[in-house]
Amino acid sequence: METKMKKDTQIVSTGRKKEYTHGVVNPVVQRASTIVFDSVAQMKEAVKNRANKTLFYGRRGTTTHFALQDAITELENGAGCALYPSGAAAISNAIISFVKSGDHILMVDTAYEPTRDFCRVILNNMGVETTYYDPLIGEGIRDLIRPNTRLLFLESPGSISMEVQDVPLLSRIAHEHNMVVMLDNTYGNGYHFKPLDFGVDISIQAATKYIVGHSDVMMGVAVANEEHWPQLRENSYLMGQCTSADDAYLALRGLRTLSVRLQQHEKSALKIANWLSTHPLIDHVRHPALETCPGHEYFKRDFSGSNGLFSFVMKAGNQAAINALLDGLDHFKMGYSWGGFESLITANMGLQGLRSATGWQHGPIIRIHVGLEDCDDLLADLEQGLQQYQAYLE
Numbered sequence: 403m404e405t406k407m408k409k410d411t412q413i414v415s416t417g418r419k420k421e422y423t424h425g426v427v428n429p430v431v432q433r434a435s436t437i438v439f440d441s442v443a444q445m446k447e448a449v450k451n452r453a454n455k456t457l458f459y460g461r462r463g464t465t466t467h468f469a470l471q472d473a474i475t476e477l478e479n480g481a482g483c484a485l486y487p488s489g490a491a492a493i494s495n496a497i498i499s500f501v502k503s504g505d506h507i508l509m510v511d512t513a514y515e516p517t518r519d520f521c522r523v524i525l526n527n528m529g530v531e532t533t534y535y536d537p538l539i540g541e542g543i544r545d546l547i548r549p550n551t552r553l554l555f556l557e558s559p560g561s562i563s564m565e566v567q568d569v570p571l572l573s574r575i576a577h578e579h580n581m582v583v584m585l586d587n588t589y590g591n592g593y594h595f596k597p598l599d600f601g602v603d604i605s606i607q608a609a610t611k612y613i614v615g616h617s618d619v620m621m622g623v624a625v626a627n628e629e630h631w632p633q634l635r636e637n638s639y640l641m642g643q644c645t646s647a648d649d650a651y652l653a654l655r656g657l658r659t660l661s662v663r664l665q666q667h668e669k670s671a672l673k674i675a676n677w678l679s680t681h682p683l684i685d686h687v688r689h690p691a692l693e694t695c696p697g698h699e700y701f702k703r704d705f706s707g708s709n710g711l712f713s714f715v716m717k718a719g720n721q722a723a724i725n726a727l728l729d730g731l732d733h734f735k736m737g738y739s740w741g742g743f744e745s746l747i748t749a750n751m752g753l754q755g756l757r758s759a760t761g762w763q764h765g766p767i768i769r770i771h772v773g774l775e776d777c778d779d780l781l782a783d784l785e786q787g788l789q790q791y792q793a794y795l796e
């Protein structure tokens with residue numbers, strides 16, 4: 403009798419068809435621009451099946467890409483997966499694949515900053531209007547929907563301030579109005595959250611983060627359901643989106659250890675988050691698994707776990723204190739990406755320019771990515787950094 407594989411078995415086994423691996427464990431790295439055909443009949447066959455994992459032309463992918471696409475499609479419970487040279491490319495190309503001049507879209511206020519910039523510059527130039535909405539808007543989203551609203555974009559938890567959204571509710575309302583629903587699932591990474599199971603049409607990830615997992619490849623993925631896959635695939639292809647076979651290989655290698663890496667990130671991050679929660683300088687911690695994170699109830703309901711990324715809000719602060727904290731740390735390096743094995747930190751005095759539908763009525767917000775270093779070293783690092791922070795407060 404066939405039983406459904408458990409998640410950890412799935413990420414080890416998926417995408418390992420014999421035609422991709424030729425009998426070894428990992429897929430062969432098949433680099434190609436030109437595919438050569440020996441007969442007209444063979445070439446015609448390739449043209450006919452070019453969208454269906456048949457070697458046709460490099461931009462449509464080789465068996466290395468097909469292996470990764472199979473794996474991510476399975477991870478996200480979708481019908482197909484498009485690959486892009488970065489997470490930002492995945493977001494912009496997925497959106498452009500479904501809008502035209504005169505359309506209106508609803509974008510979550512907590513979107514990753516370059517997603518907002520893309521709307522402000524590129525969509526605006528195309529004649530597509532964007533309205534930002536509060537990530538916790540719930541039923542209120544109905545009031546923002548216009549006859550020409552074509553697309554609802556979510557990011558959950560949101561960038562920096564980490565609000566978790568009610569994905570099934572928002573998806574259901576959007577579908578009542580024939581909108582396409584997309585979600586930036588970089589945090590949920592397909593292992594801890596599967597947006598298509600909650601009503602989303604297209605789940606997008608910066609695979610750069612947890613899937614690659616080693617801070618050495620830029621890549622984006624977008625997984626669509628049956629209904630939206632042909633349009634996403636063909637429009638992304640028309641826009642020339644593709645990745646190198648070497649990068650596809652590295653992403654697939656990263657995926658194999660996703661579960662064990664996440665377990666360690668989660669364990670250390672929770673220990674640090676709980677410690678920060680009781681620190682006298684800190685107002686509250688925005689870790690989705692803690693009650694102090696807005697939308698925590700949706701996280702508890704929809705996600706199967708957390709990871710190394712979270713934020714905390716200071717009671718008071720100034721730029722000099724923030725600089726002293728950032729400069730004073732040894733293990734937490736300053737950096738914008740996350741999801742690798744290393745610990746990282748960024749800080750904002752407020753969220754000026756990053757929010758328009760909501761404000762920021764709190765103190766400075768600090769985001770950390772807890773890496774795979776020993777947690778005690780990380781705690782000691784933060785403790786001495788916060789002492790330096792305190793020295794700059796009146």
Ligand SMILES: Cc1ncc(COP(=O)(O)O)c(C=O)c1O
Nearest residue numbers: 488489490514588608610621739
């Ligand atoms: C939530 C989120 N989405 C998308 C991206 C963009 O990914 P990339 O850097 O691969 O373009 C990032 C990068 O930091 C991110 O944090």
